[in-house]
Amino acid sequence: MKQKTLSTLSLAVWLALNSTAWANDVQQNDVQQQELDTVVVKSSGTMFKLGEVPFRQAKSAVALTAQQLQQEGVQKADELGRYQAGFTNQPFGSDTNTNWFRIRGAEATQAVNGLPAFQYGFFTPYTETFGVEAVEMTKGADAMTFGAANAGGLINYISKRANREQVGKGEIRANVGNRQQYGLAADYSGSLNADKSLRYRVVASARHAEGEWQDSDNRTLYIAPTLQWDIAPQTQLDILSSYQRDKGTPSSNFLPQEGTLKAFPDGSHINPRHNYGDPKNDTESNKQFSLGYELKHQFGKGVSFNSSYRYSNTQNFHRGAYLYPSAYAADWSPLEPSAAGYTLSRGVVFNDGKMQSHSADNRLNWQFKNAWLNNTLSAGVDYRRQKVDALYTLFGTTASTDLRNPSVGYGQNQDVSSAPRTHIQAEQLGFYLQNQARINKLITLGLGIRHDRAEQTEHTRTQKVKENHTSYSGSLMYHAPAGFNPYISYNESFRLPVGLGGNDVLYDPAITKQTEIGVKYLPKAVDGSLSVAAFRAKDKGALLSKDLGATVSNPSMVERKGAEIQADVNVLDNLNVGLAYTYLKSTSQDSTGNTRNPLLPKHTLALKTAYQFNEGKLNGLTLGAGMRHVGSSVSSQGSLYSAAKVPSSTMFDLMARYDFAKNWQAQINVDNVANKRHVSGCDYYCYYGQGRNVNASVSYKF
Template identity: 25%
Template sequence: MKYKRLVPSLLLTSVIMMLITSPSRSEEISSIGVPQSTPSTKTPANSTPQPRLVTKAQFVKPITQIRRLSEIERPTTSAETLLVQSSTQQTPPSSEVVQVTGVKANPTNKGVEVILQTSKGQQLQITNRSAGNNFIADIPNAQLRLPSGEAFTFRSDKPIAGVTQITVTNFDAKTIQVTVIGETSVPTVELFDSPNEGLIFSVANTAPSAQQQQPQTQQPQVERPESETQSSQPSASGDQPIELVVTGEQDGYRVPDASTATRTDTPLRDIPASIQVVPRQVLEDQRALRLQDAVQNVSGVTQGGNYGGTNSGSYIIRGFEQDGNFRNGFRDSDFFTLSDIANLERVEVLKGPASVLFGQAQPGGIINLVTKQPLSEPYYAADFTAGSYGFYRPTLDFSGPLNSEKTLLYRLNVAYQNSGSFRDFVDTERIFIAPSLTWKIGTNTTLNFDFEYLNNDTQFDRGIVAVGNRPAPIPISRFLGVPGANDGNSTVYRAGYRLEHRLSENWQLRNALSITINKVNNFVAEPDSLIDDRFFNRYYENSKFETDTYSLQTEVIGKFATGSIIHQPLLGIELNRSEGPLIFRDVILPPLDIFSPVNNSVVPTDPLEASFNVKTRADKLGIYLQDQITLVDNLKLLVGGRFDFTEQKNDDLLASTSTSQSDQAFSPRIGIVYQPVQPISLYASYSSSFLPVIGNSADNSVFEPQRGTQYEVGVKADLSNRLSATLAAYQITKTNVLTTDLDNPSFSIQVGEQRSRGVELDIAGEILTGWKIIATYAYTDAEITEDNQLPVGNLLNNVAKNTASLWTTYEIQRGNLQGLGFGLGLYYVGDRQGDLANSFVLPSYFRTDAALYYKRNNWKAAINIKNLLDEKYYETSQTRNVIYPGAPLTVLGTISVEF
């Protein structure tokens, strides 16, 4: 079926799904998680990481926009709440059953306030105990009742890291029971008055004054800090709630769940794939300035292209270079599209073929950038970084509510960067602005808007060249372009919305739109071909193009049970269009002596003659279905498949010709997870990918899409409550690779094959209190297995067989030096082939980074030293004429504040 015939009917289907989707009745089970496209809204680094309920709470009935306790209207009759903790039930002061008429939740930047409200004047008591991993609090002489008199139950799934579920329910005819289920241990529970400290239950009532009793401390800990005791006295209005705070594991390096692999917020231990997350805390501690700084913390990921030194480029995962990144679950244009680190909450890397949910992609994996989202509590942060080569960069991050009901939230991230470089004549200026808005339309509906603007001006830099089988023995600072003439400008606009509506307790509808407009205009003087081991031909080129990408996703997510088997299905439709012109104009320049460059070439000021002028348009349609099946508590199955239909049209404006091509593909995935004991997950999976290949062979037949298949096995282990590890082994085979047609050398034929196999280890978390670590190792054997021109056995370019990294920090927890921290980074990359012909080698390197910081109240000062030992190394290459050196010793100093 042609794509254009499918679009009207599928758009109609999408609208109908949004309007009338009504799932059949099923057994009641826990609520579904957050969508893939919904990022976590954690507190930025340098503060306690924020639990991930802020977004989830919108889908857990009856969580919605809630006023703060101080804003709740109360009768003039005042009371003081009585909380009593004991190991045995205490006699309530009244035999009358108190009616709790509402359970509300107010997400905050550190958790969520959960409020039990009454309209009676009776005294309440709390009795707590622990059972297994559960903290249980009983409130005697009370019942949950709606205003209509009906009973109800409140539940919140995975509200914060380390806490699996919170329920508030009627235990019997005279007792409300609050249960907090820990993931691996009993949660720590504190009792105090601050509304800003984590996940909060607040029992608010309007009873007459009563003697307040201070609880004892036990495990689980329930305590009232001495400094907070006086604030619990009745206010001027005679009304003061007492709050119960539940704190889960919130270490900054270990992320227990992610959404990229399944488009649902699923614990990593339940996913039959290797997925690694680099959280904001790591980016802050390392003072990351580019995406490459983030992905160096993930095994099996290295940099591919580095488009003109702009650090957009592409990344190689498990041996295969991807064609671009994803952003909040959407394809983010192509590898020419720049990103800034200021608006990133975390970076998620899914290893292996991902076409089942994301469509056309290389088989190595994808990188999904998850952006920051608005917070319901006021948050303000600013930092200023200055360092080597005239670098300086201020950033701002503001967030909070726009109205008293907290139904309208905003966030604004701003960054400005100005710097020179260790590369001669290269400097950069960047402006980045990213506002976002969240509108809580109702109890079950939320609408998010986001926008980004990025403008980047730089000297377009192609690095150095290869001589013989190594990079040329010239200073890594030497610029081989024409100073002042290598101008590069990129402007990126991003905008979109995300609508989420809860249809019922177990069914949810999502609809989202993403628009990316990328405008590039570069003037480049660079080496073209080698004359001898000293002189290179050069040309001057103007490349100008614009890529406009529009993506629309509609998904339905549910949960139901068939007997004892639990299903979590996901059904989605995705439409994507990418279009724009691509124009090249060039002229030949005099040869360049790379050992004694004289950059006095005169470049033309008049418009250059066009050598390439093509307008492209690609339309894509994907329909996908996935089911996460829990067979028993320790045995889980993941199955899914996607049909993709693509159509691409190219108009050659110079030759006045037009070509078009249509492709379709089915991409399956299946995986299983077995957990013999709670901390250990064993998994195995099969997955596939596809990528259209545009063109024709000598007999005018259309090329088939490239296909990738992967077999993977692995083990995931929670080494402690705060430290986890993933060990994976895999084999990926990529087929239908283009290679030279020996019978018609000017044409290609699809008989090529490439294979990658390897072992990867990732460890992340907290070893001891204050001692954090993120460490990786990868063995990657990626080679050509079939080809008509290149020798079989040649290694894939830019892929080292051995890579390893270690980043660790320690912060002193008490005493006069409390807040003083140290960081150490070690990064090893082995020898890499510079091209598929294996004609030159990028030598191995071992780089050392270090950090020293001090935190005091809401201030932080830090010094980050990159390449401490001044190692000479090369990050990546694109051809023999484009090799990018790594930066020498670089020092960055940062002052930051948040409140």
């Protein structure tokens, strides 16, 4: 790997020294990239602090618009990576109340409007996709942006907010679908004065959907008023707020390996619709509220100041029964459920409490330009403070159930009286300095350093942990002729996970070091883009799920490496083709050697296409299709079927959109058209992937 890194660096330097003959080509490449910039750049709510366009960054970064999410039929946030390289999508299946993200084989950090969202158990934020304007994603380690970041990468939701171009415009959308899906949403922007310097926007939605499991469901109410004020020509203030309430019967996707990964003795499998929780007793209510601001000021001569702050408050009540992963012998060795009369014990997970968090980020940017240099320097400080106060247990008790007749477990007493109080306070202060230099329009050099001071206290058990950590980043991209841009980058991530592990001890710090090489290509001949990336990462202190789902800090080093190919090409003016391929190898290193990590397929492939009719009777009609192939993975070592192969699966999606009148649009999406029963992954449990999902919508935009 070291030789490959040096070879790539030598190639970039050689190309720089031989750049004169290619000046015209580079200039044309700049024009192409400038056109690309206008499509994806958003100045408000972005997490890209240096103002970089995702495709021009020397790392794997992507931006998706609300229109792209709508075309793909994204309803749950964790569906947005289905056609993106690097993603392991919904490894625990489609949950009614949780978004499951894995990028490059590790968890990703979620953020809203450039500030990280608090993530801890049932206090992880739900995201209403109708309220999202765009989604930014960075794949892989990145400590520079937020400091405390998961090793998989970053996902930033940019919420719809008031802006001058939107005044007087709005949308009303209604949707229906299978499994009792229905909803109504509205979006409107207006002005509070004649010169439109004070603007408002209100986004609201209400919807209902049943879960994959019988009698599970979720009802969501969302409203997000925002205000934007042009205080002066150089100063703008955004006030952002949102309220969301989710209520329903939660799903519990945890299933035994026998009956899913392998058939029962009679050759049958567990029905994906069977509910092995207790829909008569299981319940969840989640309320989340946020209020914050974004302030931008231009001092002139390239100097600008950005300040942002958000307060979040979440109240959660969750009670849900779940199956044990297998039957057990007297020595607690796992047994197949069929050997125990198909009867499995159950536990109850219970959470009742609230979370409060404060996040702030303040930075100065200085952009300097001359004939040969375009340089941006960013210096800032961010701070976050989080507090959790809740009753929580994974080990409530209830009656056993029968895998062949789950209703025998309904309406049984659930005892969660032993749930201990968890009272955690976490703080982190970070200082960062980043610089990006574009030299002679041929080379972009990026450097970054960040220092974080993190502290966490668990008051009930009188535990405390402190960690000071310095992270580094560096990157080099060469802007070669014909849109060919090779790059190399090094990034780190750091996080002190909030919460108590399954051993009732605060987590260890999680630190990742990653090297990436790749090429980004903007071809002249066609309208589109192609990116290829290869990475290698080592994780220390990664979180590991054990036995009944309890999480602990992994004592072993985790090594991940892989390659990704992403293409998006307009083959014709009205024909688009997309491809996303991922190769991933993730192993844990311990005294016994390398063990392959569960839930993570080595190969995934997604293809999609969309054709738009632009003349004749079919004018305004767009037809789309997609294919998603998920390769084989393995189950956990020590589970019932230890390190067993989880077979691959292939699903097909269809889409049709029709602009049938002025301002009117109808769309239908069908995911997993064949309703293929498939196992999305296994650890100690197994998880069924999403079945057929049909959703139709009609919208009026004005």
